[in-house]
Amino acid sequence: MTSLSKLAYHNNFNKITESLINFFNQELNCDNWDLIKIPDKKKKKYYPTFTHFRNLVLPANNKIWLSTNTASILTKNKNIRFEKITTLKNMSLYEELILNNFSHRLIIPILNEEDFIVGIISLYFGSISKNDAIIQKITSIKDYINSAILHCFHIHHLQKKIDRYIIKAKYREFYNDITKIFETAESKNDFFIKVANEINLFLGINLIIYRAWNKHTARLSIENICSTKPSNLKINQEYKLTETIANISFNKNKTIYKILSPKNAKYKDEIELLNEGIKTIYLFPIIAKDEAIGDVIFASSEIRFSKNILNLFREIKHFMTHVFLNYHFHRLLQERIKALNLILKITQEISSCLDLNKTINESLSSIIEHFQYDNAAVLLKTPDNKHLYIHSAVGYEPDVIKHIHLKIGEEGITGAAAALGETIIIDDVSKDPRYIQGVKGAKWEMAIPLKVGNDTIGVFDVESKSEHRVDTAELSTLEILAAHIASAISNSLLFTKESKRASQLNAIHKIAATTAKCTNIDSLIKNTINLFASIFDYYAISFWKYDKIKNILVPLINIGKNVFVPNEQKLENTLMGLAVKNKISLIENNAQESNLYTPIDNNVLSEICSPIIIDNEVYGVIDVQSNKYFAFDKQDFESLEIISQHLAMSIKKLLLISELHKQAITDPLTGLYN
Incomplete structure (x- = not known):
C-alpha cells in the first residue's frame, strides 16, 4: 500500500503500470487487466492504452479494440463495480477473446477534476461472485490510482504537444529545403532526386520511385529511383498498366496507402516491392485534366506509417504534383510549338513547289522524322473511284508500293477509311480481319481520309512496327496536315488534268499538221x-x-x-x-x-x-x-x-x-x- 501512495508522483508511465501490476497481483490475485482512455468525442473503436494478460495470446495490435457498445457499458456510471461479461453485437477479436476466457470484470472508472470519466481500468476474473472485500480494498486506494493515471494522461498529452512543436519545426525546415531545391533544380529529374534525398534523410524512407506513363506505348516505366540500399528495380523498367497497382490509382485518381503481404500482393510491382523487403507503400497518381502522367511511390520496410508521416506525404504529394504538372505542361507546349512548325513547314513546301510528287515525299519524310514513325504513305482513288493506289510513300519496299491496289470498302484499313470518310486507328492489326500487310512485323495502323469538301480523294496511312501510339494532340496535327495535303493534291490533279488536256490537244494539232x-x-x-x-x-x-x-x-x-x-x-x-x-x-x-x-x-x-x-x-x-x-x-x-x-x-x-x-x-x- 505504501508504494501505491507514491503513484501520483511518478512521471514515467511504465513505472505506474509496473506498480499496478504488482498491486493487482499481490492484493487482488488478478493478472489480467487493461486500461482504456476515453476521448472527448465518441468513436467507433476504443484502443486500450495498456494491456496486461498472463498466459493469454492477444491478436495483432490493429485487432485490439473495444466496440462502442462495450464502451457504453463501461462508462454508464462512475462507481467501482463487478459486472458479468456478456455477448454484444459487432464484437472485436479482442472482446471475443475476453468473453471466452473470463466471466466477470471489475470496473474502476478514472475521473478528472470535473468529475467526468476519462479512463477505465478493467480487471478480468474467471468464475467469481460479487466480492465486497475486493471492492472495499479498491475503493480505499482509488484516489491514488485515479490521481496516478490522470497524472500520466496529462504527461502524455503534454508530450504530444511538445512532439507536435518539434515536428512542426522540422517540417518548416524541410519545406524550406524543398523550396530551395525547387528554385535551383535544373530539370524534373534533378528536382526528384534532390527531394527524394531530403525525404530519405528526414523520414528514413527506404525507397522512393517515380514512374512515368507513356501514352504512346501504353506503358508505365520507372524514370527515377532513390533507394537507401541496392535495389533490383531498374531505370526504364516497363510495366503494362494491368500489371501495376496504378491500374487502380489511375482509373479512380486515388491515393493508395497499403500494407503489403504475400496474401494481398496481386500486382507485379507489389510482388517486386515485397522482394525488396518493402512492407508499406504510399502511392499517389499525377493526373492532368483526366490524363495520367505518372505516379510516385514512397515505400518502407516498416509496417505502417505514422499519422505524422502520412500528413507529411499528403503535403509532399501536392508539392510534387504541382512541379510535375508544370514540367508536363511545358513539354506539351514544346510539342505543340514543334507541331505548328511542322504544319507551317509542310504548308509552305506544298504551296511553293511545282513538283508536287517530290514535295509530298519530302512532307512524308518530315512527318516520319517528327513523330518517329517507321513509314507513311499517301494513297489516292483511281479515276473510277473503286480502288486505292499508292501515290507517294516513304519507308515501304518498292514492290509493295508498286503492287498495292485496294478495293475501296472491301480491302484493308485504308479501303475502309476511304469508304467511311473517317479516321481509323487500329492498335493491334493482328486482331483486325481487314488488315492487309504492307510492312512486315507491323503492330498498328492509322488511316486518315484525304478530303476536299465532302469528297474523299484518298487516304494518309501510317503502318508501324513500334510500340508508339497516336494520342489526341498528335492526331489533330496529322489531320490538319492531311487536309493541306488533300487540298494540294486536288489542285495539282486539276492542274495536271487541264495541262494534259491542253498538251494532248496541242499534240493532236501537231499530228494533224505533220501527217x-x-x-x-x-x-x-x-x-x-x-x-x-x-x-x-x-x-x-x-x-x-x-x-x-x-x-x-x-x-x-x-x-x-x-x-x-x-x-x-x-x-x-x-x-x-x-x-x-x-x-x-x-x-x-x-x-x-x-x-x-x-x-x-x-x-x-x-x-x-x-x-x-x-x-x-x-x-x-x-x-x-x-x-x-x-x-x-x-x-x-x-x-x-x-x-x-x-x-x-x-x-x-x-x-x-x-x-x-x-x-x-x-x-x-x-x-x-x-
Missing part, C-alpha cells in the same frame, strides 16, 4: 507514234499491223526501254486482239487482275488500245502500256480515239493516192505499166 506532209504510210505512222508518245506517261507505245489472212498482229514500230516485243502476236487472250475483233477502243487499268486477258509482260499494269479502222476493216492497232496501276483516264481514252481516227483517215488518203498513182501508170485491163 498532212507525209507521203508514205510508214513515215506517217512513225511520226504519229513519236508525237503521241510526248503526251502519255508510258511504259511502251506501239503500232501493230493487222494481217487478216493469218489473223495475227505484226509490230511496225515500238517505243520503250527493255520492252519485250514478239515478231507477231495472235489475237487470242490479248487486249489488242479484243479491240481488233470488236472494232472498239479498250482500256484496262488493272491488267494483272483483268478478266478479259493476260498481259504477256508482267510489268504491264495498265493498257489502252484503239484499232485503226478503214472502210469498216481493221488496218492495225495503237497500243499504250504503263507499269502503273490506273495510269489512264477517260481523257486519255478520248485522245487516243481521236488520234486513231485521224491516223485512219490519213492512211486511207495515202492508200487512195497510191491507188490513183497506180491506175495512172498501168493499163486498167492488163495491169501492165504503160
